[in-house]
Amino acid sequence: MFRVHPSTCPDSTFPPQMQEMNYGCGTTVHPAELSQEPTVLYVGIGGGLEALQFAYFARRAGGVIAVDPVPAMRMAAARNLEIAGQLNSWFDPSFVEIQAGNALSLPVADAAVDVVAQNCLFNIFEPDDLSQALQEAFRVLKPGGRLLMSDPIATAPIPPHLQQDDRLRAMCLSGALPYETYVEKIVHAGFGQVEIRARRPYRLLDTQTYDLPVPLLLESLDSVAFKVPVPPDGACIFTGKTAIYTGSESMLDDQAGHILQRGIPASICDKTAAKFARDNPDDILITASTWHYSGGGCC
The missing domain is CATH 3.40.50.150 (Vaccinia Virus protein VP39)
Known part of the structure; x- marks a missing residue:
């Protein structure tokens, strides 16, 4: 109960x-x-x-x-x-x-x-x-x-x-x-x-x-x-992951709607987390799912 x-x-x-x-x-x-x-x-x-x-x-x-x-x-x-x-x-x-x-x-x-x-x-x-x-x-x-x-x-x-x-x-x-x-x-x-x-x-x-x-x-x-359309690259599933830019510039813009400021966690969906981990493994830290998310993310 x-x-x-x-x-x-x-x-x-x-x-x-x-x-x-x-x-x-x-x-x-x-x-x-x-x-x-x-x-x-x-x-x-x-x-x-x-x-x-x-x-x-x-x-x-x-x-x-x-x-x-x-x-x-x-x-x-x-x-x-x-x-x-x-x-x-x-x-x-x-x-x-x-x-x-x-x-x-x-x-x-x-x-x-x-x-x-x-x-x-x-x-x-x-x-x-x-x-x-x-x-x-x-x-x-x-x-x-x-x-x-x-x-x-x-x-x-x-x-x-x-x-x-x-x-x-x-x-x-x-x-x-x-x-x-x-x-x-x-x-x-x-x-x-x-x-x-x-x-x-x-x-x-x-x-x-x-x-x-x-x-x-x-x-x-x-x-x-x-009830929003499923994007062409798949649904956005938010599980509490964040991305933290660790590179030498003040921010990173991936030209796909995601702007990361150096050292500041940004909420992202699991799909974006996988993309960052694949394309920017040295410059972006991906945190684990917290399984607690209340909006304000990347998508």
């Missing part, structure tokens, strides 16, 4: 039952992506916790559309949001519009929302369904819109006997993809820029319980994918 950080939504009170129903592995609520009162589509409402957090930034009737296929979940979330309305003077339950629907066929028109978000939902899908869910998110986003996701990823491929266990998949333990495959699917859906907000340990699958030759670590990955 991921607890709400108080600084995300200052002066807010979250009903205990809402927090108890939050089984996300991270968070999709990144204030930097929620300026100018966006319209948010939240897929898989859960107890309504993140829908309430998104409403903090939207603050208007229907500013958040929460979709879930399970009637009992929709009813429980609606009750929790009514309680939240009693606890928070800024919130009105009309801010969150709860609809029946699922991630594979979203009940929203093309290019209708600024943000799509999901927490610990897409990892339960089989690969083909995951691709369809990502394509649906891409469809409903406006140009330049953002897909905010938090999912478990695997540090090694998960064996077939665990992937085929429906109970473990529903518990968010066996559907996790390796990082490279996860990001590849996002890009294949059409997203031209992906930024990693956080990457942290999530669960350890031990050898005895899960019949594994060695323990397998799952990590939680928070990401933001932008």
Whole structure:
């Protein structure tokens, strides 16, 4: 369970039952992506916790559309949001519009929302369904819109006997993809820029319980994918790398949009990092991924 950080939504009170129903592995609520009162589509409402957090930034009737296929979940979330309305003077339950629907066929028109978000939902899908869910998110986003996701990823491929266990998949333990495959699917859906907000340990699958030759670590990955065209030379993936020019001049201009001042780290995407490492190995130091990036980079 991921607890709400108080600084995300200052002066807010979250009903205990809402927090108890939050089984996300991270968070999709990144204030930097929620300026100018966006319209948010939240897929898989859960107890309504993140829908309430998104409403903090939207603050208007229907500013958040929460979709879930399970009637009992929709009813429980609606009750929790009514309680939240009693606890928070800024919130009105009309801010969150709860609809029946699922991630594979979203009940929203093309290019209708600024943000799509999901927490610990897409990892339960089989690969083909995951691709369809990502394509649906891409469809409903406006140009330049953002897909905010938090999912478990695997540090090694998960064996077939665990992937085929429906109970473990529903518990968010066996559907996790390796990082490279996860990001590849996002890009294949059409997203031209992906930024990693956080990457942290999530669960350890031990050898005895899960019949594994060695323990397998799952990590939680928070990401933001932008509906922008994929550049001809590939998508821009930001993982917290920086480039530091170490040459004799005061700066370096690669004539491709990257200007580096000597001795000052500049955020770059992984694609640019690989190019610099190949073309300027003696003059540019490339730092390792921090797996924490919040914008302002080279591309």
